[in-house]
Amino acid sequence: MKATVSNALPRLLAELCALFVLYFVGGQLVAWLGWPIPAGVMGMALLLMLFAVGALKPGTLQRGAGWLMAQMLLFFIPALMSLLDYGSLMRSEGWRILLVIALSTLVVMVVTALTVELVCRWSLRHEA
Amino acid sequence: MKLEPMSLFWLALTVAAYLFSRWLYGRTGRYLLSPLVLVPALLLAVAIPLHTAYAEYARNTHWLIGVLGPVTVAFAVPIWQQRAMLARHWPALLLGMLAGSLASISSSWGLAHLLALDESVSLSLVPRSITTPFAMPLAHDLGGVPELTAVFVMFTGVLGAVFGGLLLRVLPLRTSLARGALFGVGAHGAGVSRAHEVGGEEGSVAGLVMVLTGLLNLFAAPLLACLL
Structure with missing residues (x-):
């Protein structure tokens, strides 16, 4: 397990980068098409298409996707603090x-x- | 750009409270110490005595909410991995998600009006049973307050994880599909982690229907905006 730690982090970061890039591309596409859907949903559709045509295997992004979903709570805590108002x-x-x-x-x-x-x-x- | 020590303090405190709470929950397994409950409680316990306004707290922490966008992209992975289950059981899952969503929207809206809640509060309650990355944009589309919806989503998760466990003892559910859908449609992320404790299959079903229910509700937004 220890031996894999050294390349686990760059690997995780690369997968996260890929997901952020898909999100960004999704946003551009939504803006260009003028569709009323969130950038993330378009990014998700793009990723599903990449899986469907076999350009990407889900395993390739599993670690990054799993990490993002596992930490989801951290990303919505700031919205909870609206309770202050x-x-x-x-x-x-x-x-x-x-x-x-x-x-x-x-x-x-x-x-x-x-x-x-x-x-x-x-x-x-x-x-x- | 001027450095603002107080607002960086909030970012550091948020991340620290989150990491601490995750560690503590991992060690104790006490539900009241789970990050969903403990982190907001800790942060509010510091922020309220300091008379911090949300705008001040949000200055350097608001970007964290933006990461919910890439989280949505990541949802493609469970959908793709569970596509065999979806292909096999889509009628049951689709009907369950439709019935559950209808029940959620109509009961939130109806009860909110019955109890004479504010219009913006009622609208913010409508998306409360779906996962935050979908609930916040849906609240925005409906004319609610996305931040308030996030608060209601949290309450739903906390209550739903507890209720779900109790309902499993009462309801005559023989299929793991029904047990998983109960958590995924009713209590989003908190429900999914609870469903994983019930069983692997329940967890997978819950994770899949959580994402699909979110999508379903989001795509129904124009229709809902007309009706409500």
């Missing part, structure tokens, strides 16, 4: 907001899981 909102509406989130989350989970389960059971019965 919403102190009075949270004091006046905070519990109602939490109630909405809690009830709605329960509803979403039950609806999603039961839908998938029913469709799965239905298709299993019809395959058999």
Whole structure:
């Protein structure tokens, strides 16, 4: 394991660079086409196309992609700090907001899981 | 450019709190010490007594949010790796994601109005069950406040990871597909890591539907903007 550490970091950085470049190219493309989608989504579509035509193997970017997704929380923490400006909102509406989130989350989970389960059971019965 | 020691302080503190919390959670496994809960709590505990405004905190930390763009690009990897599962089970997963998204949007919107919440708060609540890189642009498209949506996404993740575990005991779910979709559609990233604890297959399903649900919601944005 130790021996691979020395080239693991440059490798990770190169993969991250590739993902940032795809993001940048996606942004340029979206601006040029005038499509109302985020640059990242276009970058993702480009990367999927590169996989599909075989120009890239997912394994080539797995480390960089895995690292970015694993650290995602770090990248949205700054947005959470907007709470600093919403102190009075949270004091006046905070519990109602939490109630909405809690009830709605329960509803979403039950609806999603039961839908998938029913469709799965239905298709299993019809395959058999 | 003038050096601003206080705002660099916030960047350093954010990264330090994140690394510390990740290490602590790795050692203890206590849910209340997970970075999703502990990092904002630590940062707020320092920022509130100092009377820091969000603008001041954000000056040198806001670029971190920009990295969510490349994170979106990285989502191509799990989609591609799970394409066999998707090809096999797409009807169940698609219907689950559609039903879940409809349930999420209508219940967030309906409950917010029932409880007489602010219009901008209600709009910011609508994308709350999808992953942040998609939820923030969706909030922007709908006329909500992306930062506020990120806060609601966090609450959803914290609550969803707990609720999901409880629901698994109550609901008669025989398929790993349904167990994974429950976490991926209901509690995005926090749900996906919880689903990995339930099982490998559940984790993969959750990761895939998290990304696809985000995309689905984002592409429905023009329609939603008309309706809401």
